[in-house]
Amino acid sequence: MSSIGTGYDLSVTTFSPDGRVFQIEYAAKAVDNSGTVVGLKCKDGIVMGVEKLIASKMMLPGSNRRIHSVHRHTGMAVAGLAADGRQIVARGKSEATNYDNTYGELIPVKELAERVASYVHLCTLYWWLRPFGCGVILGGYDRDGPQLYMIEPSGISYRYFGAAIGKGKQAAKTEIEKLKLSEMTCREGVLEVAKIIYKVHDEAKDKAFELELSWVCDESNRLHQKVPDQLLEEAKSAARTALEEMDAD
Amino acid sequence: MKLDTTGLESALPLFGANCQMVDGFTAAPAFELPTTLDFDGFQKEAIQMVKPAKGTTTLAFIFKEGVMVAADSRASMGGYISSQSVKKIIEINPYMLGTMAGGAADCQFWHRNLGIKCRLHELANKRRISVTGASKLLANILYSYRGMGLSVGTMIAGWDETGPGLYYVDSEGGRLKGPRFSVGSGSPYAYGVLDSGYRYDMSIEEAAELARRAIYHATFRDGASGGVASVYHVGPNGWKKLSGDDVGELHYKYYPVTPSTVEQEMVEVSAA
Numbered sequence: 001m002s003s004i005g006t007g008y009d010l011s012v013t014t015f016s017p018d019g020r021v022f023q024i025e026y027a028a029k030a031v032d033n034s035g036t037v038v039g040l041k042c043k044d045g046i047v048m049g050v051e052k053l054i055a056s057k058m059m060l061p062g063s064n065r066r067i068h069s070v071h072r073h074t075g076m077a078v079a080g081l082a083a084d085g086r087q088i089v090a091r092g093k094s095e096a097t098n099y100d101n102t103y104g105e106l107i108p109v110k111e112l113a114e115r116v117a118s119y120v121h122l123c124t125l126y127w128w129l130r131p132f133g134c135g136v137i138l139g140g141y142d143r144d145g146p147q148l149y150m151i152e153p154s155g156i157s158y159r160y161f162g163a164a165i166g167k168g169k170q171a172a173k174t175e176i177e178k179l180k181l182s183e184m185t186c187r188e189g190v191l192e193v194a195k196i197i198y199k200v201h202d203e204a205k206d207k208a209f210e211l212e213l214s215w216v217c218d219e220s221n222r223l224h225q226k227v228p229d230q231l232l233e234e235a236k237s238a239a240r241t242a243l244e245e246m247d248a249d
Numbered sequence: 250m251k252l253d254t255t256g257l258e259s260a261l262p263l264f265g266a267n268c269q270m271v272d273g274f275t276a277a278p279a280f281e282l283p284t285t286l287d288f289d290g291f292q293k294e295a296i297q298m299v300k301p302a303k304g305t306t307t308l309a310f311i312f313k314e315g316v317m318v319a320a321d322s323r324a325s326m327g328g329y330i331s332s333q334s335v336k337k338i339i340e341i342n343p344y345m346l347g348t349m350a351g352g353a354a355d356c357q358f359w360h361r362n363l364g365i366k367c368r369l370h371e372l373a374n375k376r377r378i379s380v381t382g383a384s385k386l387l388a389n390i391l392y393s394y395r396g397m398g399l400s401v402g403t404m405i406a407g408w409d410e411t412g413p414g415l416y417y418v419d420s421e422g423g424r425l426k427g428p429r430f431s432v433g434s435g436s437p438y439a440y441g442v443l444d445s446g447y448r449y450d451m452s453i454e455e456a457a458e459l460a461r462r463a464i465y466h467a468t469f470r471d472g473a474s475g476g477v478a479s480v481y482h483v484g485p486n487g488w489k490k491l492s493g494d495d496v497g498e499l500h501y502k503y504y505p506v507t508p509s510t511v512e513q514e515m516v517e518v519s520a521a
Contacts, residue, residue, distance in 0.1 A: 104385030
């Protein structure tokens with residue numbers, strides 16, 4: 001467990017004597033408490049999946065989407081406080097449209113990630129704003145190929161070929177490292193993401209969850225969209241069988 | 250008028266902030282609107298003053314080997330030819346050209362401004378700006394000054410990652426992508442020659458000759474075009490000036506003087 005920063009953790013504009021800003025670290029903890037989000041960069045595109053923990057049985061399946069399309073060619077998967085996430089997605093959409101209106105072409109994914117990250121960082125600089133309590137995995141396909149970025153509540157953004165945030169991120173990262181992503185197509189990637197999410201889901205602590213998958217790849221014409229229903233069902237059943245095989249050992 | 254940015258504002262109400270952080274990227278450069286009683290009439294007067302001035306012929310077309318850009322070099326103020334040696338092809342940067350038609354100062358200033366923006370984009374993004382992006386930047390600026398009397402009819406030609414690019418941008422705020430354009434008072438004549446002689450797979454020499462001929466014919470019939478026909482080529486390594494021929498001399502090249510048969514010859518009569 002990390003140390004409690006007595007006295008130095010009251011405001012995001014206060015550093016502790018050992019050079020940490022505790023409020024940002026606490027914001028990261030909010031992300032760690034949410035359902036797992038996994039992103040993979042395959043050789044022909046990006047796949048993103050979310051373990052959407054269902055709070056109440058009366059919720060309509062398919063509601064409360066955690067993956068959003070920011071523009072035709074990019075999507076964001078959000079982990080952490082859902083309302084904060086919606087704000088970040090709105091800002092991303094606004095940045096993407098603004099770039100399109102200024103330059104007449106789709107925003108490069110790198111540029112979008114930098115703009116969103118600097119917006120998240122902005123909210124860690126003022127005492128009258130609290131940091132965003134959510135992390136974002138941003139995946140897109142532009143003229144430089146498919147790219148995957150992860151933006152943390154501190155405002156840093158790095159480029160990844162495989163990323164995971166949320167409850168099961170450690171376990172998910174171990175699983176991702178086992179995969180050979182440079183040779184995997186997105187079709188296979190979808191199955192792998194489903195398997196990882198089913199695997200890291202903790203049956204004991206959280207009961208039901210809904211799997212949300214999206215991709216942007218050559219097969220989807222470089223558009224960010226939900227994975228087609230048939231492939232989604234295929235992925236779910238593949239994941240369940242993989243889980244049973246593991247349990248059988 | 251200013252660009253309508255209401256659709257671009259993000260949904261967040263920054264507590265206490267007076268939206269300075271948000272405004273930075275949505276605002277296009279613009280000066281304050283003039284305080285006058287008759288805003289529409291004031292603008293009309295400015296436009297009428299400048300309207301006849303697009304006395305020029307410029308053309309550009311995309312072909313297999315890149316983009317060919319050509320223009321005349323006459324500047325006219327009504328019926329007075331003020332200069333026969335105006336540079337109407339403006340070098341925005343080593344791989345992009347802009348043509349001048351309309352107000353000379355407007356074209357020169359805004360092309361230079363565009364060159365600055367392109368360089369800043371290159372420095373910030375570590376890659377060259379595309380022709381699409383550059384033309385949209387210029388079009389947005391011109392649109393924000395729409396109705397205020399700017400007179401610009403330009404073509405942005407360049408070679409970027411996606412190959413050759415050609416856009417027509419004007420001071421009404423229009424921006425068109427196309428394979429062939431001609432702008433100016435001599436453009437109908439130039440279009441006639443250009444459209445009839447155009448093929449996609451021409452060599453650079455053939456394309457240059459077509460461009461030169463089109464400009465010559467426009468200067469022949471249009472009084473506001475003349476001077477020197479300059480031809481530039483934009484290829485994968487940037488632009489290169491190919492030729493600059495005086496249209497008077499081009500006339501005799503295309504229609505050389507042939508000695509005509511004489512019906513009656515005058516003979517010297519000795520003084521008697």
